[in-house]
Amino acid sequence: MSPLACIVRRDLLLVFRRRSDVFNTLVFFVIVVSLFPLGVGPEPNQLRAMAPGVIWVAALLAAMLALNRLFASDYADGTLEQMALASEPLFLLVIGKVLAHWLVTGLPLVLIAPVLGLQFDMPAEALAVMAASLVLGTPVLSLIGGVGAALTLGVRGGGVLVALLVLPLYIPVLVFGAGAVVASGAGLSAQAHLLLLGASLALALVLSPWATAMALRISLD
Amino acid sequence: MLEADRLECTRGDRTLFRDLSFSLAPTQLLHLAGANGTGKTSLLRILCGLLSPVHGEVRWDGRPIASVREEYAAQLLYVGHANAVKDELTALENLEIGTTLAGRSCTRAAALRALDEFGVARCAHLPVRTLSQGQRRRVSLARLALGAGAESRVRLWILDEPLAALDTAAVAYLEGLIANHVNNGGMVVLTTHQPLTVTSVTMLRIELDFEIA
Numbered sequence: 001m002s003p004l005a006c007i008v009r010r011d012l013l014l015v016f017r018r019r020s021d022v023f024n025t026l027v028f029f030v031i032v033v034s035l036f037p038l039g040v041g042p043e044p045n046q047l048r049a050m051a052p053g054v055i056w057v058a059a060l061l062a063a064m065l066a067l068n069r070l071f072a073s074d075y076a077d078g079t080l081e082q083m084a085l086a087s088e089p090l091f092l093l094v095i096g097k098v099l100a101h102w103l104v105t106g107l108p109l110v111l112i113a114p115v116l117g118l119q120f121d122m123p124a125e126a127l128a129v130m131a132a133s134l135v136l137g138t139p140v141l142s143l144i145g146g147v148g149a150a151l152t153l154g155v156r157g158g159g160v161l162v163a164l165l166v167l168p169l170y171i172p173v174l175v176f177g178a179g180a181v182v183a184s185g186a187g188l189s190a191q192a193h194l195l196l197l198g199a200s201l202a203l204a205l206v207l208s209p210w211a212t213a214m215a216l217r218i219s220l221d
Numbered sequence: 222m223l224e225a226d227r228l229e230c231t232r233g234d235r236t237l238f239r240d241l242s243f244s245l246a247p248t249q250l251l252h253l254a255g256a257n258g259t260g261k262t263s264l265l266r267i268l269c270g271l272l273s274p275v276h277g278e279v280r281w282d283g284r285p286i287a288s289v290r291e292e293y294a295a296q297l298l299y300v301g302h303a304n305a306v307k308d309e310l311t312a313l314e315n316l317e318i319g320t321t322l323a324g325r326s327c328t329r330a331a332a333l334r335a336l337d338e339f340g341v342a343r344c345a346h347l348p349v350r351t352l353s354q355g356q357r358r359r360v361s362l363a364r365l366a367l368g369a370g371a372e373s374r375v376r377l378w379i380l381d382e383p384l385a386a387l388d389t390a391a392v393a394y395l396e397g398l399i400a401n402h403v404n405n406g407g408m409v410v411l412t413t414h415q416p417l418t419v420t421s422v423t424m425l426r427i428e429l430d431f432e433i434a
Contacts, residue, residue: 001321003321003322003324006318006321006322007322009318010307010310010318010322013309013310013314014307014309014310017309017310017348018309073307076303077303077304077305077306077307077308078301078302078303078304078305079305079306079307079319081271081299081301081303081305082299082301082305082319082322082323083322084271085269085270085271085294085297085299085323086294086322086323086324087291087292087294087295087323087324087325088322088324089291093322220271220272221271221272221273
């Protein structure tokens with residue numbers, strides 16, 4: 001088995017043996033999104049108008065909430081040190097860890113979001129665009145978040161710091177992601193927004209594992 | 222051949238050591254001694270390349286370790302202060318996954334044999350969470366048994382307090398393993414506060430102390 005496949009398998013196995021971690025993110029997302037229709041009242045037009053923003057903001061916060069788990073336990077028990085000493089380049093292992101993290105925290109959000117969209121009376125086409133924008137956008141959140149998580153490893157109060165570090169970088173993803181759904185709801189083409197999201201994903205895929213690996217070496221020093 | 226050239230290390234605003242040089246050839250063992258807080262672990266981490274020294278460099282076969290990182294990593298086995306085992310995984314999974322991630326191949330039979338040699342074969346399928354401190358240390362050290370033998374590519378072992386939490390039988394077995402590795406042309410750098418009896422091996426000793434602090 002290649003080290004990349006091995007780390008993905010390992011992280012999924014760890015999550016499977018400690019399932020509460022996955023549900024935290026998902027339950028947070030479901031609760032936040034579900035509270036809005038209750039809070040603002042059952043006016044369908046208003047709900048339809050706010051749905052893209054609410055769902056995307058909730059997804060972004062849920063992704064951020066899960067970040068501190070990305071490297072913290074590996075750092076605490078010394079396995080991160082061993083990964084840094086592996087003969088494989090560290091960024092490969094980082095890609096594996098971020099992929100596993102996305103499968104556990106990002107993918108469930110993508111799958112459940114259309115169901116939550118029904119609470120906002122979103123049309124079917126907008127639901128499809130929302131799922132597409134989340135498929136492209138949530139990996140970017142995980143990739144960028146990895147850099148922040150690596151930089152704040154072992155720092156006291158790292159949770160607040162990581163939010164301050166990654167939020168500015170999350171904003172373009174939020175704008176394009178929610179923008180795609182708004183455009184489709186207004187009868188326009190969401191293509192431009194989705195293409196920009198795809199471009200962000202390509203850029204993050206190239207740059208962030210490398211930056212994360214550098215940040216991890218600094219944190220271990 | 223591992224060479225340290227005029228290493229200097231500071232933690233916080235305190236200088237731990239300065240102008241520390243030594244070289245370690247195949248079939249030699251280096252024992253780092255010194256009181257708590259004199260920089261033994263920091264020195265080991267510098268030798269691994271995890272920590273960068275303020276001055277000086279570490280060379281492997283004559284070249285700085287940063288420039289031969291992958292080659293060096295393939296020949297290095299580091300057992301740190303932390304056991305590097307995951308509580309949720311079984312002993313066998315920990316050993317197999319840890320070895321694969323380090324970039325070395327590992328068959329299940331070889332992993333089981335290594336656990337057996339360290340006397341933890343009975344715990345192979347138990348989550349490490351349920352093991353005692355000494356048993357966890359044995360699981361962590363079983364990587365050495367995998368990396369031993371003449372056909373292995375691993376030449377340098379760097380061990381931080383390997384004897385901590387081990388009972389006398391495990392200490393004796395580990396001493397034998399170390400002697401065997403060194404006599405097969407390997408190199409070992411280790412720290413320990415316990416008496417270490419590795420017979421028929423060239424043993425160097427460096428004592429770190431506070432005199433420059």
